[in-house]
Amino acid sequence: MKKSFARPSKFIALILAFTLVFVAGCEAISNLDFNTVLKNSLKVTSSESKQSVELKLELDDTAYEGATEEDIAIMKLVSNIKLQFENVKMQDSSNASFNGSLIFGDTASVKFSLKMSDKLAIMEIEGAKQPFAIDLTSEGLLGLTGLSGLPEDAATEAAAPELDEATATALGHEILDTVGSYVIHNLPNPERIDVKPVFENINGVSTSLMKVHVDFDGNEILPWVKKYVDALIADRAGLDKMVAGVFEVLNSNPQILGAAEEVIPFDQGGLDSEDPAELIAEATEGIAELLTELQGELKLLEEEEQEEFDEIFNKNLSIKADMYVDNKLDIRKQAYELSYAPSLDPEFGVLPIKGITLKFESESWNVNGVVKADAPVASKSDFAIEQLVDMQGYQALKMFDDKSVVYDLLKNKLHVNKQNITWYSDEYYNPVIITASHVTIIPLRSTVEQLGGVLTFDKKTKSLKVFDEATNTTIVLKNGSDSAVVNGKTVKWAFPVTVIDGVTYVPARNLTHAIKAKIGWTDLGDDMKVFSLDREV
Incomplete structure (x- = not known):
């Protein structure tokens, strides 16, 4: 049709x-x-x-x-x-x-x-x-x-x-x-x-x-x-x-x-x-x-x-x-x-x-005359535009030459490579949690995936593996452990990996430091606060 x-x-x-x-x-x-x-x-x-x-x-x-x-x-x-x-x-x-x-x-x-x-x-x-x-x-x-x-x-x-x-x-x-x-x-x-x-x-x-x-x-x-x-x-x-x-x-x-x-x-x-x-x-x-x-x-x-x-x-x-x-x-x-x-x-x-x-x-x-438009020709190098729907801004940016005008516009003027995640203090689904030791922990999978990363589970080693494409960072974690392996180097985190109501949580500051992001709380008044994660990659 x-x-x-x-x-x-x-x-x-x-x-x-x-x-x-x-x-x-x-x-x-x-x-x-x-x-x-x-x-x-x-x-x-x-x-x-x-x-x-x-x-x-x-x-x-x-x-x-x-x-x-x-x-x-x-x-x-x-x-x-x-x-x-x-x-x-x-x-x-x-x-x-x-x-x-x-x-x-x-x-x-x-x-x-x-x-x-x-x-x-x-x-x-x-x-x-x-x-x-x-x-x-x-x-x-x-x-x-x-x-x-x-x-x-x-x-x-x-x-x-x-x-x-x-x-x-x-x-x-x-x-x-x-x-x-x-x-x-x-x-x-x-x-x-x-x-x-x-x-x-x-x-x-x-x-x-x-x-x-x-x-x-x-x-x-x-x-x-x-x-x-x-x-x-x-x-x-x-x-x-x-x-x-x-x-x-x-x-x-x-x-x-x-x-x-x-x-x-x-x-x-x-x-x-x-x-x-x-x-x-x-x-x-x-x-x-x-x-x-x-x-x-x-x-x-x-x-x-x-x-x-x-x-x-x-x-x-x-x-x-x-x-x-x-x-x-x-x-x-x-x-x-x-x-x-x-x-x-x-x-x-x-x-x-x-x-x-x-x-x-x-x-x-040549109004209503014989006009021959240039015909589209498909090739193997074509990028299907519908794939953009699921792409992160930084991924789309890679499709342009970094010396081009459009790259400069997208990156330095429109900042399409900026990422932001927010959690409100009254949020019910996968909320941010402040532990008794005053450590802020955040849901691992939803955070990683919203940033375009991938979380996998290794059944043999029973470890979680995070790959953050934007920063080319790999993090290996285990449930109950406060040790993490970031790009092959073992570091100690402020709070152990914890499962709450079936959701895996990790300390926010340690995770965001590893993937080059910033976090912070903002007081909106009336006992309402918002926790935000920001980065530009």
């Missing part, structure tokens, strides 16, 4: 659809038919492009008050992130490839490439010692969630007949045209919109385009939504026609529901089958009722919760959009910017963020 996979072009399409909601409408401007532009944008099946997504956070100086140097470094690192996609080739809904960079302001940049098919994705990251492979089959995607194996009924569902790519695309376009006649046709124009002819470089070629510029703020959102809902309710003839059209498409193409193993609701093959006209009327009435309920909710929002709504949707929220449309009414270039300055509410204190800016940019060529 084919699975869809998020791609940058699809993500940009969502933003595009959201923005076009404010530029599409019943009336064309400068002879530019926005309804057709929107429909065309949702019908793009192949293209080549460049795209970028950028997030900027303007941090208030108070964000750094009381913060550690490590926290400040992370805040500065993530305050300006840009995902740059170059040479994007979208062959169809299943096959795509692109090169890109993840850019952290002026601090660092990491290049990567991704090649995808319906079954496999191969990602190469600058500085990584081997490519990363993602299994996109049903079983593989389950593996990413930590599950494996499909139940028998799910396996049967997975074997359901599929629609081929061409048929699915054609039917999608047919349904889009049917729905669009009602949903898109009723979209109202925004108050501030401008259209003018321009020449823009697209992939290095000067191209004649129509530039659409839209500029609006948060105060205009609720009135526009209300106007749109009112228009949908008023166009009952359009609603009737849309629902009947969708039913007709499904009735004429039973393979759509057959592929999904759904019963065709208007199948007249049985004595008890409902009349198609009644089904259509029932569906239409249901949608009309939902729209009426939404209209009431919007009115209630305006009357009773307008103040709370205005706290977010006000002039501090700004959306700007520039779209460049060619003579085929395909969008060839686009730039969107959303900015927001949070209000300072004394009730919640001073926010550490003074402003947020989100930008999307792209330019496309």
Whole structure:
């Protein structure tokens, strides 16, 4: 069964659809038919492009008050992130490839490439010692969630007949045209919109385009939504026609529901089958009722919760959009910017963020043309990405060259090799215990395994063996003994290895010293304390 996979072009399409909601409408401007532009944008099946997504956070100086140097470094690192996609080739809904960079302001940049098919994705990251492979089959995607194996009924569902790519695309376009006649046709124009002819470089070629510029703020959102809902309710003839059209498409193409193993609701093959006209009327009435309920909710929002709504949707929220449309009414270039300055509410204190800016940019060529994406090729050196789920941070770090930018980011900025275990004083399961001689002891197995180590038992010698991969340390212990062999050297520990309620305990300070960790108690007040183990390996 084919699975869809998020791609940058699809993500940009969502933003595009959201923005076009404010530029599409019943009336064309400068002879530019926005309804057709929107429909065309949702019908793009192949293209080549460049795209970028950028997030900027303007941090208030108070964000750094009381913060550690490590926290400040992370805040500065993530305050300006840009995902740059170059040479994007979208062959169809299943096959795509692109090169890109993840850019952290002026601090660092990491290049990567991704090649995808319906079954496999191969990602190469600058500085990584081997490519990363993602299994996109049903079983593989389950593996990413930590599950494996499909139940028998799910396996049967997975074997359901599929629609081929061409048929699915054609039917999608047919349904889009049917729905669009009602949903898109009723979209109202925004108050501030401008259209003018321009020449823009697209992939290095000067191209004649129509530039659409839209500029609006948060105060205009609720009135526009209300106007749109009112228009949908008023166009009952359009609603009737849309629902009947969708039913007709499904009735004429039973393979759509057959592929999904759904019963065709208007199948007249049985004595008890409902009349198609009644089904259509029932569906239409249901949608009309939902729209009426939404209209009431919007009115209630305006009357009773307008103040709370205005706290977010006000002039501090700004959306700007520039779209460049060619003579085929395909969008060839686009730039969107959303900015927001949070209000300072004394009730919640001073926010550490003074402003947020989100930008999307792209330019496309060869739209719906013949595009051949770079195909993913599996090799023995590939690393299955689902294995990362069970890996410790220090283990993942070893997958990158220690001279690479990504290694420096992971280790010195994000500190993925840091480990922490905490126990609360009121914890019931495997708690920390303070002995009569004031020695703190901790559960051995859970501690070792949480740090990525391995605990084994030798039946012949009746000894416990700890191997800590992070520090390459081996510790041999015996129940009831206060002697330990650490990397071949015998040392005496503060308390003998002790079994309590079936759980093996060891002295915390001795164990953590051997594996290069630090421990300590923190008083949280109200007779609550927390015991923590920390290390960076």
